[in-house]
Amino acid sequence: MDTLQALQTRNSIPFLTEPAPTSEQMQEIYKGALRAPDHARLRPWKFIEVRGSSREKLANIFISASKKLNDNLDDEDIDKLRNAPLRAPMIIVLAANIKEHPKVPKIEQIISLGASAQNILLGLHDMGYAAVWRTGKLAFNPEITHELGLEDNFEIIGYLYVGTSTGKEKPIPELDVNEFVDVWDE
Ligand SMILES: Cc1cc2nc3c(=O)[nH]c(=O)nc-3n(C[C@H](O)[C@H](O)[C@H](O)COP(=O)(O)O)c2cc1C
Numbered sequence: 260m261d262t263l264q265a266l267q268t269r270n271s272i273p274f275l276t277e278p279a280p281t282s283e284q285m286q287e288i289y290k291g292a293l294r295a296p297d298h299a300r301l302r303p304w305k306f307i308e309v310r311g312s313s314r315e316k317l318a319n320i321f322i323s324a325s326k327k328l329n330d331n332l333d334d335e336d337i338d339k340l341r342n343a344p345l346r347a348p349m350i351i352v353l354a355a356n357i358k359e360h361p362k363v364p365k366i367e368q369i370i371s372l373g374a375s376a377q378n379i380l381l382g383l384h385d386m387g388y389a390a391v392w393r394t395g396k397l398a399f400n401p402e403i404t405h406e407l408g409l410e411d412n413f414e415i416i417g418y419l420y421v422g423t424s425t426g427k428e429k430p431i432p433e434l435d436v437n438e439f440v441d442v443w444d445e
Pocket residue numbers: 269270271272391392393394395417
């Protein structure tokens with residue numbers, strides 16, 4: 260697939276099944292992720308790849324962090340959290356390793372991690388895999404940072420749910436470029 264074709268055809272897919280990419284394939288994809296733009300080369304990227312029964316460990320982290328934030332979780336809420344990581348064979352936790360820098364504020368470091376996440380989505384698409392980026396209450400949540408065993412400077416900006424499409428795909432909307440672009444050319 261050429262680059263523009265990959266950019267224009269990537270489609271988020273929440274209905275995911277086995278197989279997930281192999282570790283060798285993920286190595287190649289992470290090499291692409293590490294080419295995200297990065298002001299002052301702070302390398303604010305951390306990816307936690309969760310596969311197989313480790314997804315249950317992630318579910319327990321979701322439950323225990325959510326309990327700390329909300330005492331009123333009912334059984335249904337807990338079941339939802341327990342099943343959340345099982346919706347895909349592999350999950351990549353996107354953790355921004357935020358560093359103090361006189362010229363590079365936190366928002367720039369988070370944007371850099373966002374760009375690396377998009378590179379991952381595109382790399383997966385290029386290899387024929389499918390994925391969706393999710394956030395919700397399980398992102399930007401210091402309890403999750405803590406439960407994952409990361410230092411306080413880490414910010415969890417979201418999760419990539421990754422696998423193979425079950426075939427249930429949405430059509431890609433056709434947007435009019437002119438609605439989004441102003442050209443100044445005097
Ligand atoms: C930062 C971010 C957070 C998102 N969080 C969620 C989410 O929690 N749940 C969800 O269904 N979609 C979420 N989305 C949207 C999907 O990842 C996806 O972009 C959307 O379904 C549109 O599909 P498309 O990417 O194929 O256009 C999020 C997207 C971004 C960029």
